[in-house]
Amino acid sequence: MYNIIYSKEVKYAIDNNLPIVALESTIISHGMPYPTNLEVAKKCEETVRNNGAIPATIAIINGDLVVGVDEEQLEYLATSKDILKVSRRDMAYVVANKLSGATTVAATMIIAKLAGIDVFATGGIGGVHRGVEETWDISADLEELAITDVCVVCAGAKAILDLPKTLEYLETKGVLVVGYNTNDLPAFFTRNSGIEVPIRINTPLEIAKVIKAKKDLKINNGILITNPIEEKYSFDKVEMDNAIQSALVEMNNLKITGKKVTPYLLSKINEITKGQSLESNKHLVYNNCKLAALISKELKKL
Numbered sequence: 001m002y003n004i005i006y007s008k009e010v011k012y013a014i015d016n017n018l019p020i021v022a023l024e025s026t027i028i029s030h031g032m033p034y035p036t037n038l039e040v041a042k043k044c045e046e047t048v049r050n051n052g053a054i055p056a057t058i059a060i061i062n063g064d065l066v067v068g069v070d071e072e073q074l075e076y077l078a079t080s081k082d083i084l085k086v087s088r089r090d091m092a093y094v095v096a097n098k099l100s101g102a103t104t105v106a107a108t109m110i111i112a113k114l115a116g117i118d119v120f121a122t123g124g125i126g127g128v129h130r131g132v133e134e135t136w137d138i139s140a141d142l143e144e145l146a147i148t149d150v151c152v153v154c155a156g157a158k159a160i161l162d163l164p165k166t167l168e169y170l171e172t173k174g175v176l177v178v179g180y181n182t183n184d185l186p187a188f189f190t191r192n193s194g195i196e197v198p199i200r201i202n203t204p205l206e207i208a209k210v211i212k213a214k215k216d217l218k219i220n221n222g223i224l225i226t227n228p229i230e231e232k233y234s235f236d237k238v239e240m241d242n243a244i245q246s247a248l249v250e251m252n253n254l255k256i257t258g259k260k261v262t263p264y265l266l267s268k269i270n271e272i273t274k275g276q277s278l279e280s281n282k283h284l285v286y287n288n289c290k291l292a293a294l295i296s297k298e299l300k301k302l
């Protein structure tokens with residue numbers, strides 16, 4: 001059997017029915033460089049607290065499902081060079097062998113669900129990659145949204161992905177994609193993608209009502225809230241498209257595939273934009289933590 005280990009704070013929140021926001025750890029171990037990753041992980045937790053909810057950063061440590069990592073574990077996730085990137089596929093192996101790993105959106109959703117946490121904040125989800133016809137690269141995050149009942153708050157899907165195909169995939173799987181205060185699907189580093197979002201909702205309360213209705217209807221898949229990056233941190237679309245294009249060319253030359261694709265592209269884009277993309281990445285995650293906290297608070301009141 002597996003163990004779930006809760007932090008004191010999360011245990012208290014569960015016992016007292018307080019709002020909780022799950023946070024993932026792949027973004028810490030594989031999505032950002034040290035020491036920015038540690039700073040961001042801490043500030044994400046702080047942002048959730050400042051907005052009235054309890055943060056639960058999720059990871060697998062020595063085979064235990066940790067819901068609310070402690071200071072030492074966070075440091076380990078941020079600094080260890082060989083930490084595993086754990087998605088649904090890898091979970092059973094990592095637990096059975098008492099290994100440690102950073103959880104992706106998919107694996108974090110699974111653990112959040114086991115822990116009874118309904119709302120989860122991240123930066124961006126994985127999706128259908130450009131060139132999917134050749135590579136068949138479709139993130140397990142999409143399949144997880146299809147089957148696991150957790151609300152994921154993100155800044156849309158990065159333009160390193162094929163956004164129209166990502167939306168089509170989610171539509172097929174019956175996953176509601178909501179634009180928070182926007183008609184246009186946010187594209188992570190940029191506010192707009194030029195693609196219409198299926199549903200627009202303008203307040204955390206209205207989002208909470210939809211989550212509640214979905215539960216009542218026993219529609220047991222996830223829901224994706226896309227929250228546009230704030231204007232002041234948003235990239236120029238052309239500049240970002242160029243950076244992505246160069247990063248993709250380089251990646252193909254290096255023949256990088258599989259789970260290394262997303263971390264490689266993120267760090268390459270950061271290099272090309274001279275650190276600007278990392279700066280944007282930080283702020284869009286905080287923005288999502290805030291919205292997730294507000295949604296989880298409204299959900300508790302319903």
Ligand code: PSU
Pocket residue numbers: 024026027028030031032087103104105106123124125126127138139140141158258259260261262266
């Ligand atoms: N997007 C980011 N930063 C990240 C990720 C996505 O901007 O760190 C991570 C998330 O954990 C996501 C994972 O679940 O990458 C997707 O990886 P893949 O495409 O290999 O499924």
Ligand code: MN
Pocket residue numbers: 137138139140258259261
């Ligand atoms: Mn992939």
